[in-house]
Amino acid sequence: xxxxPKAAEPVAAAEAPAARTFDKTVEGLxxxxxxxxxxxxxxxxxxxxxYDRAVKTAEKLAHFHTANLEAFVKSSQILxxxxxxxxxxxxxxxxxxxxxxxxxLRALTSAKSLKEAFDLQSGFARASVEKALSExxxxxxxxxxxxxxxxxxxxxxxxxAVETFTNRA
Numbered sequence: 001x002x003x004x005p006k007a008a009e010p011v012a013a014a015e016a017p018a019a020r021t022f023d024k025t026v027e028g029l030x031x032x033x034x035x036x037x038x039x040x041x042x043x044x045x046x047x048x049x050x051y052d053r054a055v056k057t058a059e060k061l062a063h064f065h066t067a068n069l070e071a072f073v074k075s076s077q078i079l080x081x082x083x084x085x086x087x088x089x090x091x092x093x094x095x096x097x098x099x100x101x102x103x104x105l106r107a108l109t110s111a112k113s114l115k116e117a118f119d120l121q122s123g124f125a126r127a128s129v130e131k132a133l134s135e136x137x138x139x140x141x142x143x144x145x146x147x148x149x150x151x152x153x154x155x156x157x158x159x160x161a162v163e164t165f166t167n168r169a
Contacts, residue, residue, distance in 0.1 A: 064164065071153035078153075082146035086139070093135055097128075 104124045111117035 064161075067160070068157050071157040074153045075150050079146065079150040082142075082150065086142055086146065089142070090139065097131070 104120070107120055108117055108124075111120055
């Protein structure tokens with residue numbers, strides 16, 4: 001028996017649509033791979049961009065906090081120096097008051113009459129009250145200036161923080 005060519009033709013005709021389907025499937029897979037690759041590249045670029053922004057933000061925050069720490073250190077130094085000066089001034093005033101009190105006591109003990117002693121004591125008391133009021137005013141003024149100077153670096157940092165965070169909003 002001989003094989004008829006017509007019988008072979010239907011098999012070849014059936015193979016042609018299968019080959020086209022296979023080619024379409026391969027082409028679809030290639031396109032899917034290209035799309036996935038492009039999507040991956042885009043995601044990688046976005047990830048790198050986000051990472052770079054995060055690093056820059058971290059650097060800015062580190063710089064900002066370093067400046068805050070420097071302001072607190074400067075403020076503390078101003079306050080410590082000012083309190084030392086104020087304490088020295090108060091100690092000097094106390095020493096002067098003690099010396100003056102001893103001098104007044106000597107004058108009182110050398111008074112010749114009760115009226116003279118009373119007049120001396122009245123003068124000493126008046127002078128003492130005037131000095132106390134004057135010194136109190138000076139100490140208050142000095143303390144207020146010290147507080148203003150000591151808080152200036154911190155106030156500057158608060159202003160910088162407000163400007164920084166309101167400009168980003």
